[in-house]
Amino acid sequence: ADSLRHKAEARGLVYGCAVKSRNLRDDAQFRAAVANEAGILVPEYELKRQFIQPEPNRYDFAAVDFILQSAARDDQKARGHTLAWYDANPAWLPNALNDSTTAAAKAKLLTEYIAFVTKRYAGRMHSWDVVNEAVEPDNGRSDGMRSQSIWYEALGEDYIPLAFHAAKQADPHALLFLNDFGVEAPIRWNDRRRKALLNLLDRLKSKDVPVEAFGIQGHLHPYRDGFDAKVFARFIHDLEGYGIKLMITELDVSDRGGPDDPQKRDADVAAVTKDFLNVALESHQTLGVLTWGLTDRYTWLSTSDKYKWPDGQLPRALPLDGILARKPMWDAISNAFDLA
Ligand code: G3I
Numbered sequence: 001a002d003s004l005r006h007k008a009e010a011r012g013l014v015y016g017c018a019v020k021s022r023n024l025r026d027d028a029q030f031r032a033a034v035a036n037e038a039g040i041l042v043p044e045y046e047l048k049r050q051f052i053q054p055e056p057n058r059y060d061f062a063a064v065d066f067i068l069q070s071a072a073r074d075d076q077k078a079r080g081h082t083l084a085w086y087d088a089n090p091a092w093l094p095n096a097l098n099d100s101t102t103a104a105a106k107a108k109l110l111t112e113y114i115a116f117v118t119k120r121y122a123g124r125m126h127s128w129d130v131v132n133e134a135v136e137p138d139n140g141r142s143d144g145m146r147s148q149s150i151w152y153e154a155l156g157e158d159y160i161p162l163a164f165h166a167a168k169q170a171d172p173h174a175l176l177f178l179n180d181f182g183v184e185a186p187i188r189w190n191d192r193r194r195k196a197l198l199n200l201l202d203r204l205k206s207k208d209v210p211v212e213a214f215g216i217q218g219h220l221h222p223y224r225d226g227f228d229a230k231v232f233a234r235f236i237h238d239l240e241g242y243g244i245k246l247m248i249t250e251l252d253v254s255d256r257g258g259p260d261d262p263q264k265r266d267a268d269v270a271a272v273t274k275d276f277l278n279v280a281l282e283s284h285q286t287l288g289v290l291t292w293g294l295t296d297r298y299t300w301l302s303t304s305d306k307y308k309w310p311d312g313q314l315p316r317a318l319p320l321d322g323i324l325a326r327k328p329m330w331d332a333i334s335n336a337f338d339l340a
Pocket of ligand 1 (some may be wrong): 048
């Protein structure tokens with residue numbers, strides 16, 4: 001039957017997923033499913049600085065190159081995740097920042113890395129998550145910025161323009177994203193995140209920072225947070241006002257807290273996927289959807305103390321189940337593309 005890749009392409013959209021290089025390499029069945037269903041890939045963790053630059057003068061691109069070669073072979077696009085993040089940095093970096101005595105020296109530790117990595121893949125990346133998870137309203141700051149970040153501590157909010165300009169200069173063709181989570185649900189802490197992000201976008205746009213797109217991660221927790229199409233549609237509408245592209249960059253739907261019957265959870269997951277994507281794909285600025293993984297077999301949720309099932313059963317959070325069979329969520333994504 002048809003694939004999510006073709007369903008998306010038929011509507012001028014793209015569908016794809018995050019992959020781990022070891023799964024592509026070692027699991028032929030999984031590799032075939034990815035080749036069939038995905039039109040774009042993103043390395044789930046291998047393109048984070050912790051893995052790319054383990055030592056100040058040692059870079060390791062092997063895993064990312066493997067993923068990009070696999071994508072090229074299957075005529076898939078690729079996107080980069082992520083250049084400036086508070087997490088997944090190598091242990092030597094905070095010390096190097098602290099030892100740098102001038103703002104210029106600190107800035108170079110960000111911009112030279114971005115220039116080097118982005119230039120290496122110039123022309124091969126559909127897009128980059130240049131800055132990931134920049135806000136954290138629960139930090140108590142009136143501007144809602146995530147101040148507990150090595151980049152914010154070193155450079156203040158200026159790290160964001162520095163990152164975007166460095167990426168733009170290194171690969172003018174890649175679409176540059178600001179990427180974040182917790183903007184999808186009708187709850188107070190999502191309200192605060194949405195507000196902080198819109199205020200940040202106002203400041204960046206007023207300084208002509210090349211933020212060309214916004215990534216809505218889409219880690220949904222329907223049983224914990226619920227979903228309200230009107231609230232989410234208002235945020236999409238607010239984002240559209242910046243004239244930027246939109247993308248769902250990390251969709252998965254945690255079934256923790258759901259009923260014992262897995263079939264019931266599958267139906268609930270499919271229902272919220274349908275409602276969520278119908279809103280997201282209604283915007284003509286939305287480019288497409290990536291799920292954070294393709295199959296429950298490899299979801300990061302199993303490794304998360306907060307979201308894994310205590311009895312060790314697989315989270316039912318992605319389009320394919322643990323034996324790579326399509327679930328109701330697959331149908332919900334497929335139908336959402338048909339309606340787009
Ligand atoms: O495989 C290596 C192992 O060889 C090494 O010895 C070990 C040393 O720490 O790391 C292992 O890699 C782990 C990797 O996942 C692959 O399993 C890392 O420890 C672990 O930190 C990493 O977690 C990733 C996490 O981001 C932090 O980078 C998850 O896979 C990934 O799903 C998760 O993805 C994030 C997005 O980047 C941002 N949005 C939220 C999303 C979910 O948390």
